[in-house]
Amino acid sequence: MSEPLIELRNLKKVYAVPGGEVVALDGVSLKILRGEIYGIIGMSGAGKSTLIRCINRLDQPTDGAILIDGENMLSMRGNDLVRMRRRVSMIFQQFNLLMQKTVARNVRYPLEIAGVPKHRANARVKELLQIVGLEDKVDAYPAQLSGGQRQRVAIARALASDPQVLLCDEATSALDPMTTQSILALLKDINERLGITVVLITHEMAVIRQICTRVAILDGGRIAEEGTVDDVFVHTRSAAGKRLFGILPENDADEQLKVPALRIVFDGGRENRPIIAELVRKCGVDVNILSANIRRIGGKPYGQMLIGMPEDAEVRDKIMKFLLGEGLTVKEVWPQ
C-alpha cells in the first residue's frame, strides 16, 4: 500500500498550434501508490485529460518520465508498449464501445487480441459481466443500453486483461448523478475487491470526495497541491483549490444572475450556526436565497450563497452589518 506503482517525473507536454505552442503539462511530478484511488481534479483546460492520456501513451509526452512498476513507459516501443497497455486499462467519458459488437464481444475483445482460447475467454466474459451486474445483457448491442450500462460494459472490458491500473478519463461526466453514484460505487468495489489501483480525473469534487484516497489539484498544467482528500479539502492552500471548492468567488453563479445580489462566502472559519435564520430574526428582513453551494467538510461550512439584494438601501446596510458582524465575507454582485 505504500510503494508507488506509478511515478510521473517532471512530465511535460507541449502542443504545436498554428502560430505557437500550448503548454498542456508544465512539469508534473506525482507518485501514485499501489492499491489507492488517486484523483486528479482541475478546471477544464487544466491539462488533466492530457495527463491521464500520457500515462498509457495515448498522448506522447514531450519530456519527463513515467514509471509503472519500475518500468519506463516512455522508452517502450512496439510489443513492449502493447504488453504494458494490457496491464494499464482505461475507461472513457464517451465509453468508446465497439458499436457493431455485442456486449459479450466487447468484453471479449481484450482477451481475443491477447490470444486467450475461446472457451476460456467466454467463461471470463461471464465472470466479468457478473462483476458489473450485466449478465442479462450479454447479447445486447451498446446502442440498446443506457449510458450507465455502457460504462459498466466498458469497465468489464477494461478488467478483462487483469490490469494493475484502471485509468478513468472523466468516466462519470456524461452520466446523471444517480448513475454516477452507482459507477463510483462499482469503481470502489473493484478497487477493494480486486486490488486494482485506480487513477481518475474529474472536474467534480463530489467524485473525489466520494471515492478517492488522495487527490492532486491540477491548474495550468502544474500540480497546485496534493495530499490526502481530507487534508486538501479542509486545509486548502492553493488559489486553484480554493477556486475549485467555491471558497473564493466562483464566476459561474454570477453569469446567470438577473438581479443585484449579495454574496456570502463561507470559508469554514467559524462553527456551524444557522446564520440565515438569525439574519431573518434579528434584522426582521425577508431573505431571498438565489443560489447556494455549501459543503460541510470536517463539520465546517465551505462555499457561497447568493441572496437577493433588497432595494431599500437601509435594509441592505442592516443585512451587511449583521453578516460582517458575524465575520463573514459579504460582497455586492451586479448582473453582468
Add this chain to the structure above:
Amino acid sequence: MKWDILWEALGETVYMTVPSTLIAYALGLPLGVLLVITRKGGIKPLPTFNTVLGAVVNFLRSIPFIILLAMLFPVTRIVMGKAIGTQSIIFPLTVSAFPYVARMVEGSFSEVDGGIIEAAQSMGSTTLQIIRKVLIPEALPSLINGFAICMTTILAYTAMASAAGGGGLGSLAIIKGLNLRKFDIMYAASVILVILVQVITMLGAYFTRKFDHRIR
C-alpha cells in the same frame, strides 16, 4: 428474338460489372486502409507516404474512363490476351475503379469514431488487430453502402464498352439502338440498366441497415 439479345446483353453487363467490382475492391480496400492509417493522426502515421499515395490515387482517378480505356490498350492486350472485347474490358474497368474504391473505403473508415480506436489502442491492440477487429467491423455498414455505389458506377462505365468492341446493354443501346435506329431496343436496354441500378441500390441499402447495430 429481340428478348434474346437483351438477355444476352444483360449477361454480358453482369459479366463485366461483377468481376471488375470485386477485383477493384481486392486492390482498393487495402489501399483505402493504407490511406487511413498512414495519414496524420492515424494509427500508423507516415505523412510522406500518405501524400505520395494520395497523389497517385488522385491522378488515376482524374483520367476520364474513355481515355484510360484507349491509353491502356497495349497493357490490356498483354494482361487479357487481347485489347478489345467484353472480357478484355474488365481490365481497364478495374484500373479505373480501384482508386475510386480506395477513396470510398477511406471515407468509410474515417467515419469510425476516433474514441473507439483509441480505446482499442489503450487495450494493447496491434495495428493489424485494429484494422481487422475494429476498423473493418465498425465501418461495415458504410463499406457495404460504398460497395453498392461503386458497383453502380462501374455498371455505368460498362456502357462505354462499345468503344472497345465490348458487349453489354450499353453497347446494345448505342450500336443496335442508336446507330441502327432501333429505338425500341435502345429504350429497352436503358430500362433494364435503370432497373439494375435500382436493384443494386436497394440491396445495398437493405444490407447497410441489416448490418448496422447502432440503429434501434
